[in-house]
Amino acid sequence: MCGITGWVSFTDDTREPTPVIEAMTATLARRGPDAGGVWAGAHAALGHRRLSVLDLAGGTQPMVDRAAGPTAVLSYSGEVYNHHQLRAELRRLGHEFRTRSDTEVVLRGYLEWGEGLADRLEGMYALAVWDERRERLLLVRDRLGVKPLYWAQIEGGLAFGSEPKALFAHPELSPVVDADGLRHAYGLLFDTGPTLWAGVREVEPGGVLVLDRAGRRERRYWELTAREHTDDLPGTVERVRSLVNRAARAQLEADVPLCSLLSGGLDSTVVTALVADELRLAEGPQARLRSYAVDYSDQAERFTGDVLRTGHDTPFAAEAGAFIGTEHATVVLDPARLLDLEHRRAVVAARDSPIGVGDMDTSLYLLFGRIREHSTVALSGEAADEVFGGYPWFHDPKARAAATFPWLLVTGDEAAMPLHPGLAPLLRIGEYRADTYRDALAAVPHLDGESPVEHRQRELQHLSLTRWLRQLLHRKDRLSMAQGLEVRVPYCDHRLVEYAFTTPWALQSHDGREKSLLREVARGLAPASVLARPKNHYPATHHAEYNRGLQRLAAEALTVPGVRDLADERALKTDLDTPAEQLAWGRRLRLERVLDLALWLEHHRPTLAL
Numbered sequence: 001m002c003g004i005t006g007w008v009s010f011t012d013d014t015r016e017p018t019p020v021i022e023a024m025t026a027t028l029a030r031r032g033p034d035a036g037g038v039w040a041g042a043h044a045a046l047g048h049r050r051l052s053v054l055d056l057a058g059g060t061q062p063m064v065d066r067a068a069g070p071t072a073v074l075s076y077s078g079e080v081y082n083h084h085q086l087r088a089e090l091r092r093l094g095h096e097f098r099t100r101s102d103t104e105v106v107l108r109g110y111l112e113w114g115e116g117l118a119d120r121l122e123g124m125y126a127l128a129v130w131d132e133r134r135e136r137l138l139l140v141r142d143r144l145g146v147k148p149l150y151w152a153q154i155e156g157g158l159a160f161g162s163e164p165k166a167l168f169a170h171p172e173l174s175p176v177v178d179a180d181g182l183r184h185a186y187g188l189l190f191d192t193g194p195t196l197w198a199g200v201r202e203v204e205p206g207g208v209l210v211l212d213r214a215g216r217r218e219r220r221y222w223e224l225t226a227r228e229h230t231d232d233l234p235g236t237v238e239r240v241r242s243l244v245n246r247a248a249r250a251q252l253e254a255d256v257p258l259c260s261l262l263s264g265g266l267d268s269t270v271v272t273a274l275v276a277d278e279l280r281l282a283e284g285p286q287a288r289l290r291s292y293a294v295d296y297s298d299q300a301e302r303f304t305g306d307v308l309r310t311g312h313d314t315p316f317a318a319e320a321g322a323f324i325g326t327e328h329a330t331v332v333l334d335p336a337r338l339l340d341l342e343h344r345r346a347v348v349a350a351r352d353s354p355i356g357v358g359d360m361d362t363s364l365y366l367l368f369g370r371i372r373e374h375s376t377v378a379l380s381g382e383a384a385d386e387v388f389g390g391y392p393w394f395h396d397p398k399a400r401a402a403a404t405f406p407w408l409l410v411t412g413d414e415a416a417m418p419l420h421p422g423l424a425p426l427l428r429i430g431e432y433r434a435d436t437y438r439d440a441l442a443a444v445p446h447l448d449g450e451s452p453v454e455h456r457q458r459e460l461q462h463l464s465l466t467r468w469l470r471q472l473l474h475r476k477d478r479l480s481m482a483q484g485l486e487v488r489v490p491y492c493d494h495r496l497v498e499y500a501f502t503t504p505w506a507l508q509s510h511d512g513r514e515k516s517l518l519r520e521v522a523r524g525l526a527p528a529s530v531l532a533r534p535k536n537h538y539p540a541t542h543h544a545e546y547n548r549g550l551q552r553l554a555a556e557a558l559t560v561p562g563v564r565d566l567a568d569e570r571a572l573k574t575d576l577d578t579p580a581e582q583l584a585w586g587r588r589l590r591l592e593r594v595l596d597l598a599l600w601l602e603h604h605r606p607t608l609a610l
Contacts, residue, residue: 001027145205264316358592
């Protein structure tokens with residue numbers, strides 16, 4: 001996992017390119033703490049920061065096809081899990097390799113297949129290839145959008161980067177936020193394409209962008225489709241078992257220490273069990289996988305449930321770790337660490353956004369920091385809820401019937417930071433949500449003759465996979481890479497996603513519970529307690545001391561210049577005055593976002609063009 005950046009411009013530019021590309025690359029140093037490099041030509045410059053995972057000595061980037069007179073230059077982030085198969089195919093076609101890295105496979109794959117390379121890659125990746133022969137830039141992003149890739153126009157071309165902060169180190173680009181950006185951010189619809197930042201866009205998941213002298217072209221090389229499902233229930237379970245098994249085992253290759261995130265839920269337990277089994281096969285029966293969970297100092301004695309959390313994770317994680325045979329550790333955080341503004345500032349800087357989930361972001365960042373002391377790669381159970389129908393909105397009749405994005409019903413606008421009343425006629429968030437929802441439903445593929453239930457469940461799954469999941473992947477990428485940790489997500493294997501999306505809801509919920517198919521796969525891999533456990537969201541602290549400290553910091557945040565121009569101070573007064581012991585999680589999230597807004601304004605110093 002790494003950070004990539006660069007630009008292409010076909011105008012005559014008298015600037016010396018090296019200082020600019022070095023400055024852009026330096027912004028990504030936390031994504032790639034092990035090495036960095038730049039390449040500059042007449043019309044293009046590429047930069048790279050490396051987190052060494054495979055072929056530690058041989059994967060240096062930007063990588064050129066040949067030292068003298070290179071014809072292609074690559075800057076690449078992520079992992080291609082089928083690189084061994086592609087390497088063998090390329091060798092049969094006459095290519096010779098200098099390294100063991102998947103980076104060189106991607107580069108030589110481009111030389112052989114050009115744009116068609118994208119269709120052959122399996123994994124999580126964002127890549128840029130500059131073709132000197134054709135004066136052409138190719139940008140490619142993985143199918144589910146695990147790895148980020150942003151771009152913005154500059155004179156005569158475009159600049160790109162793994163994070164917006166890299167773009168803003170280019171002299172033609174600056175951090176500007178307009179009404180469209182605020183609408184995208186605070187609408188909580190998780191658009192892909194437009195961003196918070198004016199003029200900055202994402203390459204779509206499963207997307208390709210090509211720039212040459214003829215102009216810019218974008219296309220999708222992958223998207224979800226509806227197909228007839230022909231397997232019966234036993235056949236479906238076996239197919240899902242095979243796909244999950246293959247996905248987890250394919251993502252184990254690393255030349256650095258590897259571990260697993262184990263919350264005690266169904267998703268992470270299955271991944272951890274499969275990885276632990278494979279480790280024992282490779283290294284012997286005594287080999288033990290490290291696994292990690294996060295907890296809060298108040299949870300064991302006074303766990304407080306809410307709309308997203310039904311139980312305390314730690315006992316389930318410990319039991320799962322013992323059942324699987326991992327070397328399990330729980331990182332316990334107290335209110336003082338969660339309230340430490342040094343950590344909070346690091347989180348906001350990593351996100352490049354004022355929109356987060358408060359203590360849950362800070363705790364994840366701290367968890368990743370602790371993991372990085374021992375491991376460079378971690379496997380996660382992220383995306384199983386989207387793939388297998390784990391969220392409440394798949395099962396709640398009210399959510400299924402609602403004509404809006406289902407996650408807006410979980411906490412409603414109660415958890416959204418109240419915006420200044422003067423912004424309402426400018427942003428028209430309600431109208432934006434209605435229009436976006438209509439367009440999102442129009443993009444859902446369907447089969448002729450679907451029942452109303454199947455029709456609606458396919459819509460909910462499509463919305464979850466193409467919107468809700470993307471903000472979770474964004475969160476995990478930014479906070480892990482800020483600690484120099486690579487997190488892999490087996491449930492984002494595109495073959496698994498495709499198969500689950502075509503599986504009828506009657507099979508997906510055959511036992512009347514959430515994630516029925518994954519629960520079948522988990523038999524023998526997870527203890528009975530985990531098999532019986534309902535869906536539980538990532539944990540949040542309910543410690544009164546944390547609430548009290550947050551209220552104080554949020555009150556101070558309202559004095560930061562610019563905050564009162566965006567936040568409704570009067571609407572927040574009730575949350576600030578509520579006794580800390582009675583502050584509900586949803587209401588507290590409003591204060592979390594005020595604090596993050598202040599830290600974002602201070603760190604990024606955006607120009608507000610409203």
